Amino acid sequence: QVQLVESGGGVVQIGGSLRLSCVLSGDILEYYPIGWFRQVPGKQREGISYISNAGSETYYADSVKGRFTVSRDDTENTAYLQMNDLNPDDTGVYYCAAGILVIDPKREKDYDHWGQGTQVTVSS
Numbered sequence: 001q002v003q004l005v006e007s008g009g010g011v012v013q014i015g016g017s018l019r020l021s022c023v024l025s026g027d028i029l030e031y032y033p034i035g036w037f038r039q040v041p042g043k044q045r046e047g048i049s050y051i052s053n054a055g056s057e058t059y060y061a062d063s064v065k066g067r068f069t070v071s072r073d074d075t076e077n078t079a080y081l082q083m084n085d086l087n088p089d090d091t092g093v094y095y096c097a098a099g100i101l102v103i104d105p106k107r108e109k110d111y112d113h114w115g116q117g118t119q120v121t122v123s124s
Contacts, residue, residue, distance in 0.1 A: 009118030
């Protein structure tokens with residue numbers, strides 16, 4: 001059974017950085033493209049980043065482009081989301097997701113497995 005566990009969230013000041021980790025168990029990470037989503041209070045969950053299973057393709061939402069970097073280490077069965085220059089609009093719950101066949105990186109139904117989420121709070 002595939003499971004995803006996120007970690008690395010927390011409270012950070014404006015302009016600070018966090019690195020989220022997403023560990024996959026029960027299968028081999030290299031089979032899966034990985035998406036990162038976040039749910040901001042009062043809004044729908046949105047796809048903010050993606051990395052293909054070969055690592056050759058990435059996607060960033062406009063709201064995080066230039067500040068966030070997605071990566072993966074298949075030897076560790078772990079994907080990462082490095083988040084820099086954080087601001088209060090980045091506050092929310094962050095989820096990683098894995099799917100065998102991801103056509104649209106922003107579409108939730110393309111993903112088969114989800115983590116439980118990790119809270120990120122950016123304070124002033």
